[in-house]
Amino acid sequence: MALGPVEPANQPMGHEPRNQESRPVDFSFDAEVEAFREEVRGFFREELSEERTRGHFDPRDLTGFDEAFERAHQRRAGERGYLGISAPSEFGGGGRPLSFQAAFGFEAAYHEAPCVDTAMTLVGAVMQGFGSAEQKVEYLPQMIRGEILMSIGYSEATAGSDLSGIAMRARLLDDGFELEGTKTLVTGAHKAEVMCLIARTDPDVPTRQGSSLFLVDLSLPGVEIERRATLNGWTLCDVHFRGVHVERKALLGELHGGWQQMAAALTSERSQLFHVGWAARDVDDLIQHCRSHERGGRLLCEDPFVRRELSRLRVEVHVALRFAKRVIWLQDQGRIPGHEAATAKLYATELLQRVAATGSSILGPHAALARGAHLAPLGGRMGWARLERIHGTISVGSNELQRSAIAQMGLGMPRNA
Amino acid sequence: MDLSLNPEQQALRAEVREFLTQNTELAELLIAERSETHYDEELFRAFARRGWLQFGLPGFAGGVLELCLVLEEVGRSACPGPFQNGAVQCGLLLGALANQEQRGDWLAPLLDGRRRASLCVLEADGQLAPSSILLRAEPVDGGFELSGLKQLVPYAGTADEFYVVARTRDGGPGEDCMSLLRVEARLEGIHIRPQRGVFDDGAGAVEFCRVRVGGEALVGELHRVWPVLEDQLLVAAVALCAEMNGGAQAALDLAVAHARQREQFGRPVGAFQAVAHRAADCLVEVDACRLAVAEAASRIDAGLDFAEAASAAKALCAVAYPSVTAAAHQIHGGVGYYEDSRLHLYTRRAEAMAQALGDASHHLERIACLWAPLPGRIARRDTGDSTWT
Numbered sequence: 091m092a093l094g095p096v097e098p099a100n101q102p103m104g105h106e107p108r109n110q111e112s113r114p115v116d117f118s119f120d121a122e123v124e125a126f127r128e129e130v131r132g133f134f135r136e137e138l139s140e141e142r143t144r145g146h147f148d149p150r151d152l153t154g155f156d157e158a159f160e161r162a163h164q165r166r167a168g169e170r171g172y173l174g175i176s177a178p179s180e181f182g183g184g185g186r187p188l189s190f191q192a193a194f195g196f197e198a199a200y201h202e203a204p205c206v207d208t209a210m211t212l213v214g215a216v217m218q219g220f221g222s223a224e225q226k227v228e229y230l231p232q233m234i235r236g237e238i239l240m241s242i243g244y245s246e247a248t249a250g251s252d253l254s255g256i257a258m259r260a261r262l263l264d265d266g267f268e269l270e271g272t273k274t275l276v277t278g279a280h281k282a283e284v285m286c287l288i289a290r291t292d293p294d295v296p297t298r299q300g301s302s303l304f305l306v307d308l309s310l311p312g313v314e315i316e317r318r319a320t321l322n323g324w325t326l327c328d329v330h331f332r333g334v335h336v337e338r339k340a341l342l343g344e345l346h347g348g349w350q351q352m353a354a355a356l357t358s359e360r361s362q363l364f365h366v367g368w369a370a371r372d373v374d375d376l377i378q379h380c381r382s383h384e385r386g387g388r389l390l391c392e393d394p395f396v397r398r399e400l401s402r403l404r405v406e407v408h409v410a411l412r413f414a415k416r417v418i419w420l421q422d423q424g425r426i427p428g429h430e431a432a433t434a435k436l437y438a439t440e441l442l443q444r445v446a447a448t449g450s451s452i453l454g455p456h457a458a459l460a461r462g463a464h465l466a467p468l469g470g471r472m473g474w475a476r477l478e479r480i481h482g483t484i485s486v487g488s489n490e491l492q493r494s495a496i497a498q499m500g501l502g503m504p505r506n507a
Numbered sequence: 508m509d510l511s512l513n514p515e516q517q518a519l520r521a522e523v524r525e526f527l528t529q530n531t532e533l534a535e536l537l538i539a540e541r542s543e544t545h546y547d548e549e550l551f552r553a554f555a556r557r558g559w560l561q562f563g564l565p566g567f568a569g570g571v572l573e574l575c576l577v578l579e580e581v582g583r584s585a586c587p588g589p590f591q592n593g594a595v596q597c598g599l600l601l602g603a604l605a606n607q608e609q610r611g612d613w614l615a616p617l618l619d620g621r622r623r624a625s626l627c628v629l630e631a632d633g634q635l636a637p638s639s640i641l642l643r644a645e646p647v648d649g650g651f652e653l654s655g656l657k658q659l660v661p662y663a664g665t666a667d668e669f670y671v672v673a674r675t676r677d678g679g680p681g682e683d684c685m686s687l688l689r690v691e692a693r694l695e696g697i698h699i700r701p702q703r704g705v706f707d708d709g710a711g712a713v714e715f716c717r718v719r720v721g722g723e724a725l726v727g728e729l730h731r732v733w734p735v736l737e738d739q740l741l742v743a744a745v746a747l748c749a750e751m752n753g754g755a756q757a758a759l760d761l762a763v764a765h766a767r768q769r770e771q772f773g774r775p776v777g778a779f780q781a782v783a784h785r786a787a788d789c790l791v792e793v794d795a796c797r798l799a800v801a802e803a804a805s806r807i808d809a810g811l812d813f814a815e816a817a818s819a820a821k822a823l824c825a826v827a828y829p830s831v832t833a834a835a836h837q838i839h840g841g842v843g844y845y846e847d848s849r850l851h852l853y854t855r856r857a858e859a860m861a862q863a864l865g866d867a868s869h870h871l872e873r874i875a876c877l878w879a880p881l882p883g884r885i886a887r888r889d890t891g892d893s894t895w896t
Contacts, residue, residue, distance in 0.1 A: 115509065115511075115512070115572060115805040116805060116809075117801075119508055120508060381878075389879075391879035392879070394872075397871070397872060397879065398868060400875070401871040404815075405871070408816075409795045412799070412802065413795070415508060415510075418508070429790070433790075490780070493783070493788070494787070496787035496790055497784065498783075501763045501786055501787070501790055504767065504774070504783075506779075506780050
């Protein structure tokens with residue numbers, strides 16, 4: 091799987107190549123993307139080697155690593171030009187098609203590197219789309235070099251899937267804005283320098299017409315960050331803003347134009363190929379495990395249930411991959427994916443849940459052991475995954491929203507009441 | 508990466524669709540299915556004469572991808588006829604196994620609809636495995652004498668000739684004991700009993716009682732056709748999947764059209780999330796299948812290894828087609844249960860096609876043989892653990 095070694099080395103069966111002069115449907119990445127992937131794989135293998143990571147594990151962080159490791163790792167990825175591989179070259183980006191960025195995301199996930207949520211993947215699109223010339227000069231080079239961590243503040247207690255419920259205020263002052271409110275479910279705010287958030291700048295009109303985006307320095311007075319443990323051990327943040335005074339230049343894009351900008355930024359790289367990276371890794375590891383472990387006197391991979399279920403997962407990983415590739419293909423041509431992006435997100439996040447469920451049932455009772463527990467199969471990965479995969483179907487547009495989007499955009503169904 | 512069809516392919520699809528749309532009203536299809544031949548022979552010949560069943564065969568223009576485009580339209584129209592078993596499967600086998608002379612004499616008339624053939628593989632246990640093939644063909648006087656019973660042979664009653672997979676010697680499960688023989692359908696000793704299915708494709712059980720054929724009836728190498736048969740039927744499975752996808756898409760289209768116009772509780776039923784989300788899940792399934800088929804077909808055409816891609820396609824479609832028709836019924840409510848709705852055309856076909864050329868379990872096991880060959884079973888190819896491109 092593994093978006094894997096380029097081509098299986100075996101013989102084609104039975105068929106002479108036909109249609110070679112033009113191959114109209116072709117799912118393989120271009121040779122340049124493949125070469126890039128190969129290079130990135132080498133990078134991650136070295137970066138995530140035991141001697142590099144020893145002593146840096148931190149179960150309180152989503153990435154599983156401590157901040158020092160994450161920062162050093164992202165810097166090295168930045169030095170090689172990986173973080174901004176698809177960003178414009180004027181700010182130090184690689185200027186390559188989005189397929190490069192997606193491929194990097196896949197490999198980062200496959201190798202479990204703390205390189206999936208970077209300043210670029212979180213804030214890059216909105217910054218490139220709507221940042222002022224000064225903001226771009228100030229932030230983009232640092233983001234691309236991996237020298238800064240950022241976070242996203244959209245959700246609030248009253249605003250989950252329906253972001254029009256945001257209550258956070260940004261009062262217009264003569265010399266800037268005053269922020270008041272609380273952002274919830276924020277990933278990585280405890281270590282980030284900057285948060286990109288949305289707040290209401292005109293409370294007298296609906297949210298869609300009266301909200302703005304801000305880039306807020308999290309070290310400002312009045313910002314309080316509260317780490318809140320998730321059920322899987324790592325923490326999200328509640329970030330409180332109490333009379334936080336920001337300068338005018340903290341505004342990102344147009345005043346009152348935040349809603350539209352936020353929506354537009356969501357049309358950035360949307361393949362979510364990194365989900366597939368996690369799924370491919372899980373399935374590859376399960377296959378490896380079943381080929382080398384016995385139960386009841388025979389290898390697990392000789393058990394009919396294991397054979398069928400792991401083959402099914404393999405098929406489904408390939409489906410997820412094709413859904414993601416379809417999005418990449420559309421985006422690389424400058425087209426905006428509709429139901430295709432929703433399909434990729436929906437399918438991959440639900441697949442991750444199936445992988446964890448099936449994987450656990452294949453591994454047996456030991457699968458429920460925690461990560462790192464004594465004699466836990468696959469190092470306790472499946473038990474961890476059972477809990478970890480819960481949130482993928484909820485965050486970044488719950489899968490209910492994705493299904494509605496597919497029904498409306500892909501099938502022309504009426505808008506739901 | 509390029510997922511678009513070229514202008515010729517788009518034109519081909521439009522042409523086939525137009526041809527079929529004009530000839531496949533529900534009433535016409537039901538008359539054809541219930542007729543003595545179980546399909547409209549005139550229509551099938553007119554279709555075949557256009558050269559649409561020659562794609563994907565050596566010596567003819569176009570590839571399996573073109574064949575899939577054509578068959579997807581067949582599936583959408585629900586037109587009955589020996590498209591798969593009679594034309595595609597027999598065609599692929601002759602293309603891969605027949606010598607020059609046999610190709611000229613047998614393949615061309617088959618593909619342009621002049622002759623009607625049926626491929627006879629399955630027997631009592633319905634499994635696509637050499638150990639399940641018990642029909643014997645003994646060498647006699649430079650020819651063969653066939654005895655045994657083939658089952659689920661589509662359009663058995665109208666076939667001019669049978670291509671019969673037969674055991675020509677003893678030994679083990681028999682991967683290297685199988686031969687392919689061409690048998691004229693009207694020979695003495697052949698008895699056909701109808702096996703009417705929920706979709707009536709004229710299937711029959713064909714009994715061969717000491718049926719004699721000459722040495723020239725042998726297609727391909729004596730005793731050694733099984734590996735070729737397996738490979739070619741895998742290509743044929745991709746073609747079958749294309750027809751299934753066309754049907755699944757058509758069933759979904761019917762359901763969506765219904766959900767948009769049918770009002771209950773003061774609004775279109777499609778405005779209820781429970782309905783819209785089920786339809787969305789159908790589109791995800793159909794899209795997954797179409798992309799899987801496109802990838803498998805393009806790998807075949809490019810001469811790449813396609814074993815996993817093809818089995819994946821059938822494993823997916825075998826589940827998706829019945830699942831989409833089931834959802835389409837739920838969305839339709841009562842009106843979809845009547846025979847005067849087109850929906851049952853797809854529902855009934857889905858049942859038959861999910862099983863043909865191996866069901867989901869069969870193909871998942873074939874995939875398992877790629878990542879974990881069983882001891883004692885010949886691993887024909889090992890793709891290693893990482894088989895993505």
